[in-house]
Amino acid sequence: MSTEPAAPMLQARGLSKRFGGLVAVNGLDLDLRARRLLGVIGPNGAGKSTAINLLTGHTRPTTGKVLVGGEDLTAAKPWRLAHAGVARTFQIVKPFRGMNVLDNVAVAAMFSGRPAGARHTVATATRTALETLDRVGLGGKGDLAPAELSVADARRLELAKALALRPRVLLLDEVLAGLRPGEIDPALELIDSLRRDGLALMMVEHVIHAITAIADEVMVLHHGEVLTRGEPATVLSDDRVIEAYLGARFAKRAAEAASRTATVTTAPLMDDATADGSTP
Numbered sequence: 001m002s003t004e005p006a007a008p009m010l011q012a013r014g015l016s017k018r019f020g021g022l023v024a025v026n027g028l029d030l031d032l033r034a035r036r037l038l039g040v041i042g043p044n045g046a047g048k049s050t051a052i053n054l055l056t057g058h059t060r061p062t063t064g065k066v067l068v069g070g071e072d073l074t075a076a077k078p079w080r081l082a083h084a085g086v087a088r089t090f091q092i093v094k095p096f097r098g099m100n101v102l103d104n105v106a107v108a109a110m111f112s113g114r115p116a117g118a119r120h121t122v123a124t125a126t127r128t129a130l131e132t133l134d135r136v137g138l139g140g141k142g143d144l145a146p147a148e149l150s151v152a153d154a155r156r157l158e159l160a161k162a163l164a165l166r167p168r169v170l171l172l173d174e175v176l177a178g179l180r181p182g183e184i185d186p187a188l189e190l191i192d193s194l195r196r197d198g199l200a201l202m203m204v205e206h207v208i209h210a211i212t213a214i215a216d217e218v219m220v221l222h223h224g225e226v227l228t229r230g231e232p233a234t235v236l237s238d239d240r241v242i243e244a245y246l247g248a249r250f251a252k253r254a255a256e257a258a259s260r261t262a263t264v265t266t267a268p269l270m271d272d273a274t275a276d277g278s279t280p
């Protein structure tokens, strides 16, 4: 059996984004491959969401390239990238508020470019939507309005909309934010099952223990640049990462714990499952 890694499904080469005087992403190179999950961490404003926006056509790069299956789709519109199999979730969930949960997902299914040449009808899109809702744990909630969903269910809907596109590449922007600790493991199990199905995954996340649990590789962004990348355990014990990111997080938790000294606190300082997506 060949030990060659699979060809990358999504590639960035020298990808940069400048907003006026601010370089939000600077010369990003990455390869996303089937059955691999790249975890992306970094402080607020590091450029994580901008990187996803660049990879999905939601932001036009200032320089650099985006390749999907080897095809140059730099600056292509989001629908074109979605059609090519690149889906994403948004850090701030974006349901169509005038539609129920089922129709939100069915609309995405109608837009799917896969299987190649498929003609989606309302009936087939609805079937795909029902299957997708089941898969993400929203079975039976299709008739609800998005506004009626809990935070966790709104995140599940965001994921269902992405999955209904039948992507080959999925970029997740803080899908665990706002989940309660007990909701994180089932979400990770679902994401892991997507990896086993063959998707290439990138997951931006502040819940560090989730990244350690699931990522094949971790990339740390800082001021728009890759500070380091590699095996999760190696990256997370890197002094530069602790200084730029983890140290500040732990310092914040220490300060919070100190401010609660009048009450008994049992929250461990090193438990990063704040699960609210907040950072220092």
Ligand SMILES: Nc1ncnc2c1ncn2[C@@H]1O[C@H](COP(=O)(O)OP(=O)(O)OP(=O)(O)O)[C@@H](O)[C@H]1O
Pocket (backbone or CB within 6 Å): 019, 022, 024, 042, 043, 044, 045, 046, 047, 048, 049, 050, 051, 091, 279
């Ligand atoms: N449309 C925009 N116009 C101007 N500046 C922007 C725009 N989008 C992002 N920025 C800036 O680019 C930098 C990177 O932002 P980005 O949202 O990518 O950070 P992030 O790593 O996702 O942060 P967070 O962890 O808070 O989500 C920030 O300084 C942000 O203010």
Ligand SMILES: [Mg+2]
Pocket (backbone or CB within 6 Å): 048, 049, 050, 091
């Ligand atoms: Mg962000």
